[in-house]
Amino acid sequence: MANSRVSLLLLTLLALTLSLSASSPSSHNREELETPITRFQQYLRFKTAHPNPNYTAPVSFLTALAKSIGLVTQSIEFTPNKPVLLVTWPGSKPSLPSILFNSHLDSVPAEPTKWLHPPFSAVHTPDGKIFARGAQDDKCIAIQYLEAIRNLKSKNFIPTRTIHISYVPDEEIGGFDGAAKFVNSKEFRHLNVGFALDEGQASVNDEFRVFFADRSPWNLIIRAKGKPGHGSRMYDDGAMENLMKSIEIISRFRESQFDVVKAGKAANSEVISVNPVYLKAGIPSPTGFVMNMQPSEAEAGFDLRLPPTADPDLMKKRIAEEWVPAIRNMTYEIIEKGPLRDHMGRPLMTAVDDSNPWWGVFRQAIAAAGGKLAKPEILLSTTDARFIRQLGIPVFGFSPMTNTPILLHDHNEFLEDTVFLKGIEVYEHIISSLSSFEEVHST
Ligand SMILES: *[C@@H]1O[C@H](CO)[C@@H](O)[C@H](O)[C@H]1NC(C)=O
Numbered sequence: 291m292a293n294s295r296v297s298l299l300l301l302t303l304l305a306l307t308l309s310l311s312a313s314s315p316s317s318h319n320r321e322e323l324e325t326p327i328t329r330f331q332q333y334l335r336f337k338t339a340h341p342n343p344n345y346t347a348p349v350s351f352l353t354a355l356a357k358s359i360g361l362v363t364q365s366i367e368f369t370p371n372k373p374v375l376l377v378t379w380p381g382s383k384p385s386l387p388s389i390l391f392n393s394h395l396d397s398v399p400a401e402p403t404k405w406l407h408p409p410f411s412a413v414h415t416p417d418g419k420i421f422a423r424g425a426q427d428d429k430c431i432a433i434q435y436l437e438a439i440r441n442l443k444s445k446n447f448i449p450t451r452t453i454h455i456s457y458v459p460d461e462e463i464g465g466f467d468g469a470a471k472f473v474n475s476k477e478f479r480h481l482n483v484g485f486a487l488d489e490g491q492a493s494v495n496d497e498f499r500v501f502f503a504d505r506s507p508w509n510l511i512i513r514a515k516g517k518p519g520h521g522s523r524m525y526d527d528g529a530m531e532n533l534m535k536s537i538e539i540i541s542r543f544r545e546s547q548f549d550v551v552k553a554g555k556a557a558n559s560e561v562i563s564v565n566p567v568y569l570k571a572g573i574p575s576p577t578g579f580v581m582n583m584q585p586s587e588a589e590a591g592f593d594l595r596l597p598p599t600a601d602p603d604l605m606k607k608r609i610a611e612e613w614v615p616a617i618r619n620m621t622y623e624i625i626e627k628g629p630l631r632d633h634m635g636r637p638l639m640t641a642v643d644d645s646n647p648w649w650g651v652f653r654q655a656i657a658a659a660g661g662k663l664a665k666p667e668i669l670l671s672t673t674d675a676r677f678i679r680q681l682g683i684p685v686f687g688f689s690p691m692t693n694t695p696i697l698l699h700d701h702n703e704f705l706e707d708t709v710f711l712k713g714i715e716v717y718e719h720i721i722s723s724l725s726s727f728e729e730v731h732s733t
Pocket residue numbers: 336344346347
């Protein structure tokens with residue numbers, strides 16, 4: 291009896307020892323297995339696509355990640371259920387203007403059937419590609435900012451200027467409930483931002499791209515009214531005829547801008563683009579449209595993009611007098627999707643010459659990271675950077691992705707692991723250079 295009890299105790303102890311020795315290496319392994327790549331994959335798996343982006347889960351994840359690195363976090367809601375997460379690494383001279391790194395939390399939708407791998411699976415293929423919606427736009431920089439700070443901290447680097455990272459909602463639907471409200475808040479003013487970096491785009495060659503301005507989108511809707519009549523008659527003043535005249539004139543303007551691009555005199559992003567996006571007319575019938583009637587109303591929509599060098603008043607005059615003249619019984623509506631001028635009335639662009647000391651610091655940091663920088667560009671599309679620039683704060687658009695196909699908003703968006711890891715190194719140089727730069731005291 292006593293013997294068997296002792297052997298039972300021994301057996302229990304043995305089992306316990308075995309289970310302990312079995313469990314401790316496995317939890318140890320789990321920690322070892324967590325790398326910048328796996329943290330990137332975890333972040334890519336949050337379903338942040340519109341129209342129902344989940345902001346709660348990625349914000350909790352980023353908060354935990356930032357805290358594990360020893361950073362200060364604060365979540366602010368300017369719109370219910372649309373949080374802005376602010377991460378801070380205090381500098382040794384907090385009175386100096388700070389440096390802000392911005393990234394948006396949301397993504398555009400994806401059509402899973404058109405993808406090689408499910409868009410929110412973050413599959414890492416044997417040849418090194420990480421597939422996910424958001425891999426390039428812009429979840430890479432969200433994690434790279436934090437990983438770069440983790441590495442700098444482990445090297446005992448101490449920033450002079452305070453570093454902030456902002457994670458904002460809704461960029462992909464205009465940023466009006468995200469960055470727009472954030473930059474106009476007392477919380478933002480309190481950050482005393484002197485310079486900011488926001489997302490950029492991939493580069494197909496070995497030069498990093500940097501963007502000093504965005505184009506500003508206008509939605510133009512034109513409506514024509516006119517005499518209805520039999521489909522067989524040719525007469526003046528029909529709605530379709532009036533609309534078609536406008537479309538011809540707008541097409542000629544489009545061609546004149548595109549010709550400049552085709553002649554190599556300007557980049558696509560340096561001209562005013564105008565593209566028809568919808569046409570609405572006709573009298574519906576059970577089988578389609580009534581074919582022998584000319585309708586009394588017709589409408590068309592255009593996507594316009596204005597570079598900061600364009601004169602918005604001149605453009606409005608052109609639309610009113612040439613594109614949609616009231617004498618042709620037409621009306622129009624322009625919906626401006628953001629500012630074209632800063633608070634001082636200056637074109638919304640950041641200087642890329644010696645007048646902007648941050649330009650030199652940024653350029654040197656890229657060189658120190660062993661990188662080459664392409665000629666600075668205007669971004670073809672639009673980012674949250676425009677809201678920060680509107681305050682007169684210099685901002686560059688930059689995402690460190692070289693030798694990478696441009697796949698933002700496309701099927702099979704991916705980023706190569708080596709490109710992602712190199713980006714962390716690039717941000718280490720950028721963060722240390724910018725935060726150590728003491729010459730600019732105010733902007
Ligand atoms: C967001 O995602 C998390 C986990 O990824 C889930 O638990 C939560 O229910 C989601 N929230 C909403 C509102 O869908």
